[in-house]
Amino acid sequence: MTGAGPSKSSRIGRLRHVMEHAAHPLPRQGPIGIFVHHNTLHAFEHLPFEEAVKQAGQLFEAEPYMSEARYRSELSRGRIQLVDVDAVIDREPDSLIFSGLSRSSLRRAMITPGVREFDGATIVWRIEQGDLAKDFQAPALRILFDACFTRAVPHEEEPAAPRPVDEVIHPWLIRLCSVFLDQGTAYWPMPNREKGFYESVRTLLSGGGGIFPKYLVGLGEEFRRQQHLGFSAADSVLDYLDSITPEETEWAEIVQAELLALPGWAGLMRKLEEEPTLAPHHILPCSLMDFLAVRLTMARIAAQRGAAETIPEESPLKTQERRRLSRTARIYDAARVLRLSAEEVARLSQSEWVVFSSEIKAFNGLERRRVLHLAYERAHEREILRGLASHRKYRGLFDQGQRPVAQVFFCLDEREESMRRALEETSPAVETHGAAGYFGVAVDYKGIDDPHGAALCPVVVKPKHAIVEQPKAGDGSVLNSRRWRRRILGLLMRNSFVSSKTLLRGWLSTAALGLLSAVPLIGHLLAPRRYALLREWLNKAFLPEPRTELTLMRNTRQSRGAVSGLLMGFTAEEKAERVASVLGPAGLVHNFARLVVILGHGSSSLNNPHESAHDCGACGGRRGGPNARLFAAMANRQEVRERLREEGIDIPPDTWFVGGYHDTCNDGIDLFDLDAVPSTHLPDVESIRRAFDHARAQNALERSRRFESCLANADTKRALRHVEERSEHLAQPRPEYGHCTNSVCIIGRRRLTRGLFLDRRAFLLSYDSSVDPDNDALAALLAAAVPVCAGISLEYYFSFVDNDRYGCGTKLPHNVTSLMGVMDGHASDLRTGLPWQMVEIHEPVRILFVVETTPGRLEKVIDISPALKQLLENRWIRLATIDPASARVHVHRDGGFEEFHEDLERLPVALSSYEWYAGKLQHLSMAWIQTPRTATGDGLR
């Protein structure tokens, strides 16, 4: 320890700075109960995408792209086309390697026909018995290999040895973290945990009378020493660092290596330090410094006890000879695909040889995968843009013709694309729109069954208003009896669960009552859907449901919640503002239908720790029903409509708004507050209900095509049953495929995309540039939609390309820990990211935004938003525009927009979506679904 007072505190300040910097790459996932999709490599967004995946790949030992073999198979099945590969290579700087060979032609040859990957571990086997042995049956190739071998110089770096200390300290550290953070699994809470991680661990382990594992003997004394010196966590860390190195410049590397050894737990500690209220039940004083101090103290003892000496001997598979052989093989393979002969190789001058071999090295597996990936995305981009342009050119903008019978607002979520299409297909007189699923109302909402309020809005927004659901006049007693009965049920559940795990009460409950659990066991497993219906029926019978309303009125500016400081309800202006923020940008300012339905969404599934990841991203990983209900209630108010009229949004008196909720897992649709619907509109509600029933069954059928376990010849009825069963099945690891197919976000009028089969791959956000002369609405839409959509797209990208490092692996061995996350088995790092079952059918591409505006207008919007600019310029998203008037398409490449010129063919035509997708499991290309252009009569079936 050096000095005291200011020098020490400035040292601590510097340490903090180093630690914060080192902690940047840690996962930013909070407790799993509220899953918010975000860019896994958020910390690298200041770098260009290709550089970021490379750096992060080295840091996490993770894959930056899919495997080369995977891209190759995509190439051979035509998903990647050679023209895209060429286009990518042609855009990069070229140079001459030696006469007759340019870099671009070398690279082309190394991709097609393509070279193989070699490594030191397998090279000898491959030469003696494998594919190279087969090559060498042709003598020319054997000679070529030898020619390369004589000139090849081996030089490779050793990979870092694994850190054996981890194996010693992780079992302890993981257990300590899990009990410290525990939200209620363990019967005994960890003693002293309110004092923080470092102090509680120190107190726990410095007591006498315990036995430590071999390599941690002495940990107790060390903690006692630190306690005696009155160390804070930072003191302890400094003490360790001083014992390792005198140089502060080396801190960063040491600290980062320690934090990244267990990134899941360290990341959660940090997240909870920043936002303690994310903890679902017990708020804990988390601190990354505490975590680091405990970890380093353990590492110090383990190192002292000699744990680090057990570094395994260098693998015999990695000898110098093998490295030279594998390096030779790489050059040989490139020479082979270039059709160079041994003489030609031998004839190269030394400088030519050096350039040649270093060019081959420069186009290593990583680089080839980068080029292949860019080609893979380019092919996707061309397909989407060609399809959109073709649809616009040959089909024109869709014209509703007359007043639609209903307008339905969905969340922009790509899972609603098929639902919207199904609704329009079965009921052509219905018009659909898309908006971010919190519908402009950022609120802290507390339903009748909720103990606390929860924010229903994107995570970047902090709600200022609180809304409470309360029983309608006269139903107060119903609510009371509901609460009372729920409480009894809850206590019963809790007691039976807790007591089944204890000694004596557990004896009674297992011996006497244990066999009773055969009923739910058999029910759940043999008849999941019927059993769910039975439970629902019992629930209804036992728990009365009061009619409720939302407290959305606020007359004075003063009425704030006493504790939360939130405004209770909205004033008339605020309501009008929120309604206008959704209707305006969508261009819905006149021609309102008699009925406007607002549908929030969420997803219910059983036995699924990642359930919340399927909920609405725009509602912060929660369910968006209340937002829709609130929006409709606001839009129905007279004073709101008057104010809207002043702003040019003319809602006629015979228009009624209804809020609703769509469950994307079981495809159920609920409509709210139907008792408030005027009697004149009851027939409209009845017909939209029927329309929804047709549409959701169609939607279930379309979704089922992806599920191998659904019978291929299922009809709508069976498909609906199938998806309902999925959401209630105890054993179902993939209740729905979530955002698995996302790849595009189209921001424009529905008229542009109506009738287009987009295969649930496109986020659809309604935007009409003609009512947005100064681009303000566009700026607002992009500010809300881009981070949400890009976060989803990039999280899926990374969880797919390296499911073990960036994702959380297969769900099958997952073990819910501390009620905050999942581990593999009984002692692993906290697994963050998405499980394989959620991403397995994903196509990892960066999301392509297509905005219906002109490049000039869009550039203005981007220029004023640094966040957007960074995402775009560092290529974390892709961007294109389609001109609303001329239909010309521009695509953003290399920092600027360029016009997209391609011959447009008519899209294939199908009479219904079903005809297009029936019997197919794979991603499908766009098609034109031929439905009646305009509706006659009531239009609804």
Place this chain on the structure above:
Amino acid sequence: MNAFQNILVFVVVAPAGIFAVFALLWLLGWNPSERLLSGTTGITFSACSAGVAALIWKTSSALSVTATFGSWFAVGTYHFPLVLMVDRLSVPFVALAVVLSGLIGQFSATYLHRESGFLRFFLLLHLFAFGSLLAFAAGSFDLLAAGWEIVGITSVLLIGFFERRPAPVENGLYVFGIYRTCDMGLLVAIFAMHHWAGTASFVAGFPRFTGAQEVIICLLLLFAASGKAAQVPFSGWLPRAMEGPTPSSAIFYGAISIHAGAYLLLRAQPLLAQSVIASCLVILIGAITAIHGTIVGRASADAKTSLAYATLTQVGIVFIEIGLGWRWLAIAHILGNATIRTMQYLRAPSMLHDYHQMHSAIGGELSPTGTQLEEMLPEKVHLWLYRWALDRGHLDTMTERWIIDPLSQLSAYLSRGDQRPSPSPAPIPTGCAAEPSTSGSSQGGN
């Protein structure tokens, strides 16, 4: 053979048959579809369940059903009798094994859908069902030991199911070590029975032993049973066994495998009842385990470990019941414990959801648990106890430090004589960087 004997043979052998057929076809290069595999599993266990119903009906009137096939082999005076028997003791276990295997099969057909180890899992499930049925329906300890070993090996293979990560394989190996060590008890007990009485069959009542012989045999069986049932001091392997897929954790460590030790003791109860020392030891081990389990379980913050110790606590109590001679209570307790734990394991991923539900139903405030500990104990003891619980009674630590480590040092010492001096590797020139670590999946091209 009468109808019931046929049924008995069918129930035990059917899972083995399915295992053999699918394993053989797989070796020949055929990969059956998931639908076929899960369908066959469903049919097999439904048929077996019907068979078990018949056996229950029969044993409720007759005392037992026995099917004898002579001996597998004979060496001198020793012969390995192939005799199956269900009586009122084994019929609940047979029923439990059949019904739960069927339900787990049903669960796994959905849970493991599209998993590359689907076939492997179902093969092991069938083999396990066969092993446990063989153990429960054996008419002699020789045959019981065969089933016992099959249960052990399938258990280990399923812990290491995700063979590409090191942790499952390491933990599987650990469990394997403990199992093998404790299996010695069963094998030596069988030798002893043959040595002293000439038979290890219990179809026609237990053979007669002298007092000392009884004690030795009981202790050996208790050693074997304690390992399988994860009793103290062997409890350390139980949380490690949670590496496999959830349904295998449920059926092995919630239901069947963990109770197999109790079955062995129940089977040996006539002997046990003769020996006060052995009975007391069973009670003692059970009591220590129950207390160990409940204390360790209270400090476990992850769903599966906490369930594992909850199960273990009750198995400890079952041992006490057996030691006291309360056979029927023990059987009822086992059935109840097995069913509720299977359900709880299968629902373990719901823990988050359930807890949230309870929390909101009760009104946002759950009464804190475990406060009496703080109130009753002085802080030092409280901390000591908590730490003891957190390190799972130091059992693993002690095993590692005082058994495994000395053994591996000994083996290193002994193997030193075998080693030849190896030439030191040539120095490695360093220079330009290796290809960035991109190998992963791309062996490309070949």
